[in-house]
Amino acid sequence: MKKKLVLGLAGVLIVAVAGWWWNGAGDRMSAKNAKPATAAGGAPAGSAPPALVTLATAERQDVPVTVQVNGSVVSLNSVDLRPQVTNTVAAVHVKEGQFVKEGQLLFTLDDRNDQANLARARAQQKRDEATMADLERQYKRSQELLAQNFISRSATDATLSQLEAQRAAVAADRAAVQSAQVALGYATLRAPIAGRIGAVNIYPGTLVQPTLSLVTITQLDPIAVSFPVPEANLQDLLAAARSRSKVEALVSGRKEPLTGVLNFVDNTVDPQIGTVRAKAVFDNADQSLWPGQFVGTRITVRTLSGATVVPAAALMMLSDGASLYVVDEAKDAKRRKVQVLYNFGTKVAVSGVEPGEQVVIEGSQNVRPGGKVRVDKKAAPAGTTGVAPGSAASTDTQTPRERA
Numbered sequence: 001m002k003k004k005l006v007l008g009l010a011g012v013l014i015v016a017v018a019g020w021w022w023n024g025a026g027d028r029m030s031a032k033n034a035k036p037a038t039a040a041g042g043a044p045a046g047s048a049p050p051a052l053v054t055l056a057t058a059e060r061q062d063v064p065v066t067v068q069v070n071g072s073v074v075s076l077n078s079v080d081l082r083p084q085v086t087n088t089v090a091a092v093h094v095k096e097g098q099f100v101k102e103g104q105l106l107f108t109l110d111d112r113n114d115q116a117n118l119a120r121a122r123a124q125q126k127r128d129e130a131t132m133a134d135l136e137r138q139y140k141r142s143q144e145l146l147a148q149n150f151i152s153r154s155a156t157d158a159t160l161s162q163l164e165a166q167r168a169a170v171a172a173d174r175a176a177v178q179s180a181q182v183a184l185g186y187a188t189l190r191a192p193i194a195g196r197i198g199a200v201n202i203y204p205g206t207l208v209q210p211t212l213s214l215v216t217i218t219q220l221d222p223i224a225v226s227f228p229v230p231e232a233n234l235q236d237l238l239a240a241a242r243s244r245s246k247v248e249a250l251v252s253g254r255k256e257p258l259t260g261v262l263n264f265v266d267n268t269v270d271p272q273i274g275t276v277r278a279k280a281v282f283d284n285a286d287q288s289l290w291p292g293q294f295v296g297t298r299i300t301v302r303t304l305s306g307a308t309v310v311p312a313a314a315l316m317m318l319s320d321g322a323s324l325y326v327v328d329e330a331k332d333a334k335r336r337k338v339q340v341l342y343n344f345g346t347k348v349a350v351s352g353v354e355p356g357e358q359v360v361i362e363g364s365q366n367v368r369p370g371g372k373v374r375v376d377k378k379a380a381p382a383g384t385t386g387v388a389p390g391s392a393a394s395t396d397t398q399t400p401r402e403r404a
Helices: 002-033 112-147 153-185 231-242
Strands: 051-057 059-074 078-081 087-092 105-109 188-190 195-197 215-218 223-230 246-250 258-270 275-282 294-311 316-318 321-327 333-337 339-344 347-351 358-362 373-375
Touching (some): 223 231, 223 294, 231 258, 231 275, 294 339
Antiparallel strands (some): 051 358, 258 275, 316 321, 321 333, 321 358
């Protein structure tokens, strides 16, 4: 019995010693095989790896502030020609679509009645002038007789009264002749301006009256383009008008824009759409611009001298405003708030960044403020990274493990 008890205790002891040895051996093997934990990219566990980004260099340049909107071509002068009197058309001297000069004869009306009235007025004038001449002789003779006391002064005064009345009649006759000449002038209609006439629906024998339009004459050279400008640019636009700034018209089918001069800014801002109407004048000898045509207009209202320019892709529009990431030589990224001055194309003029600083244009969603970055040279567009080989900004941040 004692022997069995001793053997049982010896077995338990052997099992305990074997378990202790096995656990110690496992710990030693784990310690031997264990290595320091690293995160992806060779960084110690618990720290974020460098974000892969593309950089661009902030540049200093003069930036023209340009307003580009759609405008419409309008004529500087357009006349709707109407007759002054009711009459019959005797002759039409132009064809529709014809270019006419100022003063060119367009229509002739039946003027026979007006010619007769003018002849009658002239005849009356001549008769009254002859009577006036006779009274002038009588008055001169009566003065001589009065000086010799052959007639009384009252007789001389009566002759003078007759002479003055006749002079007034002659003046009325001259006015009647002028009136007849004006009425006769209504029988010929001439172009008040130089331009191109529209459709002509009047023919010889047509009875016309003042309510009927005979033809419309539109001036084409020079011509104007009217366009709206946002009220935010009003002060710049007024300054541009004072200096007669250039305005470009982008016409479909032409490679080069037409250049005109800003000469008018309206005196009120449209409160419904918040724009002010402006107008520029263009030379139009080749009729590239046509009234009613829609064209793109572009005007430089001012210039930002020495502005800092970055790619628009670098901007991040956050709740607290616009910002971007700036990367220093140690490849540390810092978020910086900026103020947008002007957007143009794929670039933007900002304040808050100095020329020559490196900004992130791709991969900013993976960057953390104060975190490390590494430059993706393959993805960088040509001329945007501004990183010269061998410079501090082009230092390779990859570890030997990453390069392997």
